[in-house]
Amino acid sequence: MNALEKLLDYFRYPFVWYLLIVGVLVALCASLLGVTLVLKRFSYLGDGLSHVAFGATAIAAVLKVTDRTVIVLPLTVFCAVLLLRLGQNTKVKGDAAIGMISVGALAVGYLLMNVFSVSSNVAGDVCSALFGSTSILTLTLSDVIFSLILSALVIGVFIFFYHKIFALTFDENFARATGVRVELYNLLIAVVIAVVVVLAMDLIGSLLVSALVIFPALSAMRLFSKFRTVTVAACLFSVVCATVGILFAILFETPVGATVVVCNILLLALCTLCGRFVRR
């Protein structure tokens, strides 16, 4: 098998391993929260935040900061908090606020990249920031460790607050009445999404991040009807899609982010079809 040999050959290089590890971690984290986000009608939050992260990346590039995460992470988290507050009780309502901040960030980011460009290939830079960069092929060990730490944090938070997140997703009024601090947990969820977005952005590109959040959850919801089963299935689906997508991308030299998303789309189609026949 030519393709198999080629694949085995690639596995001699550490960057392929790094890519797989980071990819699977990112997919896992994104899909964990996906179910809640989709059900709470928060899907747009992930999308809006990814645009913010793009803008922040541009700012970091202009300021010539070497470790961009130092700027991108706090700025995205800040906007997550801001968007959640705006979504609740101000004059600018949720969807308008998201539109305002996300498109604004996109425009400012592109403008900054153009005006203060340091590289000769602005279009290439922008494209890679939006659709996933090729720099993932140069992931270093420290990138992998950083991803590991953030992922562990996200997964830990999710498991620790799983039942609260369920109650909050299912019935916010009831949760509030029984003394759950709803605002606090909403905030926590927003912050975690921000972290996931930043984590996922380099791999898959800021425009495609929300695909990792939404697709696995939707696929799992086609087949299962328990919250726990859906969550577990979403994680499995996401990890499988990420693995298959990344391997395919390496073998056939397609863009990683888009390939992973296409895998997710195909899986959703499959799940929708299966869901028609065997609804459990």
Added chain:
Amino acid sequence: MIQLSCRDLVLGYEGRVVAEPLNFEVKKGDYLAIVGENGSGKSTLLKAILHLHAPLSGTLAFGEGLDRTSIGYLPQRSEVQSDFPASCFEVVLSGALAKCGLRPFYRRSEKKAAVEAMRRLGVYDLRDRSFAELSGGQQQRVLLCRALCSADQMLVLDEPSAGLDAASTNELYRAVARLREEGVTVLMVSHDLPAVFADVTHILHVGEPSFFGTKEEYRARFFDPARREGGRE
């Protein structure tokens, strides 16, 4: 034993009074129907009891051994997304959340209590079914289980029969009446006084005219709602 007493309670938002000074008390095992026009402040009163709303003035005091965490709550019915993935058992168990505090998982005793509550209300067979696929009446009984799971001393129900057909409404009221006979105190906002009149012990009319008393007193003062089907909303 008095579980809840209100003295000169005035409710409102941003200084605007929505409910006249309310005076009433609830004893253990009472079944209080809270009635009144739309917008008279019935739901606001429930929110105040649940500490979700601060009264403008007056006092609202819980009796011995009772605080907000010993009140089970059945919120006003809202549509559940048709593909929301949640089994009935997951929904019922989430009632025990208040007892958890920061503890991330449920205790075995809490799971047992959830099973117990489901048996009590005859929805145990539905435990693995998807909540969203149930009928409105079944959903309300499952949510009643959830309320029981969070507290079994006092239940606060906000228009539990809204949007249900007659058969499901009757079934739900029978379930509530059964719980009351087992010693649970019930406070219920209702639009449908005739339907619950047989079961309740006390009536609180919020708004004009303000009234609180036993149902016999209510009957003597106003009319007999049981004889006038759908007479007074």
